[in-house]
Amino acid sequence: MKFSAWLCVGLALLVNACAVPSARTNAYGGKLPTVTAKLPPEPTHLGRPSVLEEDEESAQANTSTPKTKKQDRTVRVLIVENSKSTYIKHSGRVNIYTQDLSKKYKISRGGTLSVKTHKNAQVQVGTLTSSQPVIIVPVDATTLEIDKVVYTGTLYVLPSKTSFSIIEYTPLENYLYGVLPYEMHPTWALEALKAQAVAARTYTLKSIEKKADEPFDLYADVRSQMYKGSTTVQDSIKKAVDQTRGQVLAYKGELFYTYYHGNCGGGTDHVSIWNQKAPHIKPLAGNTCKFDTHSKSYTFKQDIAKSTVERFTKSQGLKGTLKSIKVAKKTGTGRASYLTLKTSGGSKTVLCSSFRAATGVRSCKLTKITTGSTKVHFEGHGYGHGIGMCQDGAHGMAKQNYTYKQILKHYYPGSTLSQFR
Ligand SMILES: [Zn+2]
Numbered sequence: 079m080k081f082s083a084w085l086c087v088g089l090a091l092l093v094n095a096c097a098v099p100s101a102r103t104n105a106y107g108g109k110l111p112t113v114t115a116k117l118p119p120e121p122t123h124l125g126r127p128s129v130l131e132e133d134e135e136s137a138q139a140n141t142s143t144p145k146t147k148k149q150d151r152t153v154r155v156l157i158v159e160n161s162k163s164t165y166i167k168h169s170g171r172v173n174i175y176t177q178d179l180s181k182k183y184k185i186s187r188g189g190t191l192s193v194k195t196h197k198n199a200q201v202q203v204g205t206l207t208s209s210q211p212v213i214i215v216p217v218d219a220t221t222l223e224i225d226k227v228v229y230t231g232t233l234y235v236l237p238s239k240t241s242f243s244i245i246e247y248t249p250l251e252n253y254l255y256g257v258l259p260y261e262m263h264p265t266w267a268l269e270a271l272k273a274q275a276v277a278a279r280t281y282t283l284k285s286i287e288k289k290a291d292e293p294f295d296l297y298a299d300v301r302s303q304m305y306k307g308s309t310t311v312q313d314s315i316k317k318a319v320d321q322t323r324g325q326v327l328a329y330k331g332e333l334f335y336t337y338y339h340g341n342c343g344g345g346t347d348h349v350s351i352w353n354q355k356a357p358h359i360k361p362l363a364g365n366t367c368k369f370d371t372h373s374k375s376y377t378f379k380q381d382i383a384k385s386t387v388e389r390f391t392k393s394q395g396l397k398g399t400l401k402s403i404k405v406a407k408k409t410g411t412g413r414a415s416y417l418t419l420k421t422s423g424g425s426k427t428v429l430c431s432s433f434r435a436a437t438g439v440r441s442c443k444l445t446k447i448t449t450g451s452t453k454v455h456f457e458g459h460g461y462g463h464g465i466g467m468c469q470d471g472a473h474g475m476a477k478q479n480y481t482y483k484q485i486l487k488h489y490y491p492g493s494t495l496s497q498f499r
Contacts, residue, residue: 150249156294158244163194166224171217177210201237211236228309245294254319255311260304264312267476271318273485277336277467280326284333327493329361341375342367342468343443343460345411352431352463360492369474375461378440381453390436391421398422403447414442
């Protein structure tokens with residue numbers, strides 16, 4: 079994380095204590111308030127993973143005493159994107175500032191704030207109008223609710239010419255409380271949930287590293303990880319996050335994108351078949367999986383409207399009606415890497431991952447494709463891209479008493495469990 083973004087984060091955390099204005103440039107290229115309260119020491123380097131003791135007991139000791147929240151990284155999540163109007167319900171006191179503190183006011187009890195676009199690329203938050211970002215700070219235990227999702231972090235409302243976006247600044251571990259239940263079922267075995275917590279934490283920190291110069295780190299949907307606020311946390315989720323606090327996966331001392339998916343259908347694959355720009359590293363090169371057959375996602379039959387497929391063939395420059403779809407090339411696990419699409423106007427071979435993204439076919443591990451008059455029928459195995467951790471497989475391993483460390487080593491071979499500092 080670069081200094082400017084870190085400063086921005088540090089100030090966001092401190093803004094509750096913020097009292098006197100002056101200004102500094104922040105990661106948005108705008109101005110941030112400087113505080114009179116003592117700033118935390120300036121970092122000299124990015125956070126780094128350091129290898130954990132391999133021995134189970136010392137690793138457990140390392141994780142059984144969570145560090146204080148002060149040491150949490152802050153995650154910036156885009157929770158409202160290019161909106162013209164919304165409402166924020168606040169359960170109690172809130173402080174509202176423009177970024178340079180030239181305008182500010184406090185609300186001392188619960189209520190509803192309207193947020194809407196205003197003339198000249200401004201945004202109106204309650205009674206405050208501004209062309210700068212507006213910061214809404216919940217005081218004490220106040221929560222902020224937008225579209226029935228409840229947030230506990232500080233909100234930045236960013237105006238643009240004709241709309242605004244809202245970014246939540248929230249501590250990393252709190253953010254994970256709001257991710258885990260939407261990425262893995264809370265009733266699943268704890269070791270699987272812990273593996274998921276480490277994978278999600280690593281993915282998050284890698285995203286922060288990559289997005290330091292941008293106004294947010296992650297989307298709140300499948301473009302990054304599903305996230306729906308972090309107010310009510312189930313026990314299993316809390317345990318999984320807390321017992322792995324700060325733990326990440328690294329390869330050769332660096333964080334990597336710990337991709338994961340629903341069900342690999344009997345084997346994961348090399349990242350290049352799904353994301354050709356991703357680094358070709360051992361943890362993302364694929365592995366066998368014999369732990370996911372219990373899931374209903376292991377085998378699928380799916381009909382997709384022919385018109386949906388033809389929208390895709392058209393986008394690929396193929397005119398006419400769809401005639402057939404055939405697997406052109408498979409990986410060693412049986413996943414189609416390429417498909418050949420044939421229409422009355424011609425044929426073309428495309429990446430199956432592009433086809434899957436456009437049509438919603440559950441997996442590229444296809445065993446049967448039949449083109450009918452109005453529908454295309456698919457049969458196959460798995461659910462998702464098939465790269466990195468197979469979540470059903472993680473659950474299967476946990477049920478067979480494998481630990482989260484063994485699960486992670488299996489699905490990210492060659493990676494090292496590390497403590498992020
Ligand atoms: Zn699997």
